[in-house]
Each structure stands twice: as C-alpha cells, then as structure tokens.
Amino acid sequence: MDSFTAPLVILCPLLTVVTLGYLLTCVLWPFGPCRTCDGTGKRRAPFGRAFRDCTRCKGTGRRLRTGRKLHNHLTRMRRNGTR
Numbered sequence: 186m187d188s189f190t191a192p193l194v195i196l197c198p199l200l201t202v203v204t205l206g207y208l209l210t211c212v213l214w215p216f217g218p219c220r221t222c223d224g225t226g227k228r229r230a231p232f233g234r235a236f237r238d239c240t241r242c243k244g245t246g247r248r249l250r251t252g253r254k255l256h257n258h259l260t261r262m263r264r265n266g267t268r
C-alpha cells in the first residue's frame with residue numbers, strides 16, 4: 186500500500202457510513218429543527234419583548250432536511266414521468 190491509496194482505504198468506508206447514516210436519518214426523521222429559531226418556532230420582535238412566530242418555519246419550529254427535499258423532488262418527478 187503506497188502513500189496515495191492509504192488515505193483512500195480509510196476515507197471510502199468512512200464516507201459510505203456517513204452517507205448511509207444521513208440517508209437513514211432522512212427516512213426516520215425527515216424534519217430537523219429550524220436554524221433560525223432553533224426549533225422553538227418563536228422569534229423575538231425587533232423592538233420590545235414581544236415574541237412572534239418565526240417567519241422561516243411559520244411557527245412550527247421544523248424544517249425539511251435537504252436530503253428529504255431531494256428525495257421528495259425525485260419521487261415527484263418519477264411519479265409525474267411514469268403516470
């Protein structure tokens with residue numbers, strides 16, 4: 186094993202495990218916490234102490250994961266193409 190293939194032998198299985206783990210996460214938990222409000226669904230008003238619903242997640246505190254968005258897009262495209 187030379188110096189070029191040694192990192193690849195370690196990196197390829199690691200990337201495979203990380204990718205499969207992310208795919209499993211997208212299947213089991215399609216929603217993640219909103220990054221703007223950290224999953225609370227509330228944002229402090231610009232002035233004063235009032236709280237408002239987060240505009241990004243519309244107060245749900247959840248966001249669709251990027252991998253799940255891609256899965257939904259591909260599923261929709263396949264359904265429309267094979268109908």
Ligand SMILES: [Zn+2]
Binds near residue numbers: 223244
């Ligand atoms: Zn939010």
